[in-house]
Amino acid sequence: MKTYVGHTVINKEQTIELLRQYHITPTQQRVDIALLILARHQHFAADDLLQTLNKDNPVVSKATIYNTLSLFVEKGLIRQVIVDPTKVFYDSNTLPHQHFYNIDSGELTDIENDDLSLAYFPNLPKGTCSAGLDIIIKVRNAL
Structure with missing residues (x-):
């Protein structure tokens, strides 16, 4: 399966290819984050993503999450949805x-x-x- 229009990816190799298409260097942490958020269309908050990624073993810092999400938004890989000044979602459906x-x-x-x-x-x-x-x-x- 290779459907990138809606950013549905199912494995690491496809994720790396997609990141490269968006001119994003596929570091291990970026790939891990992208695998989680691009597996399906979803809305999520940065703190929820941090908690999910570090559920079993703290491996990704809060700064890395925010920097990666900002990069993904800047490159058009995901959307940022600002509901109010205190509530920001990210949307994998672009x-x-x-x-x-x-x-x-x-x-x-x-x-x-x-x-x-x-x-x-x-x-x-x-x-x-x-x-x-x-x-x-x-x-x-x-x-």
Whole structure:
């Protein structure tokens, strides 16, 4: 299986190839992190990733996690979703889509582009071009 459009990788060799395609040097720690986050489409926080990686044996520092995630975002391998100033998620699905954020559960879920339409998109400021669209619809559990 070799599907990199949605970044679904299943083994170390494919992960190394994908990192190289994004001009990321595949160090052991970067490969370990990428294997975990790119195995499926998912949303995760950096601290959750740190805990998962170091569950059995502390091998990756918090700084390494944050630096690696920043590099992956910068290179376009993953997306950063800022729900509010205190809550940042990372998204392994880089295909166009939007999100629901449940304030009560802290869960971020996808909204497919086909399920959302905009009646009007404003004119962009002169001399600019669109770099993307991020919509987060915040919800609460019904009483």
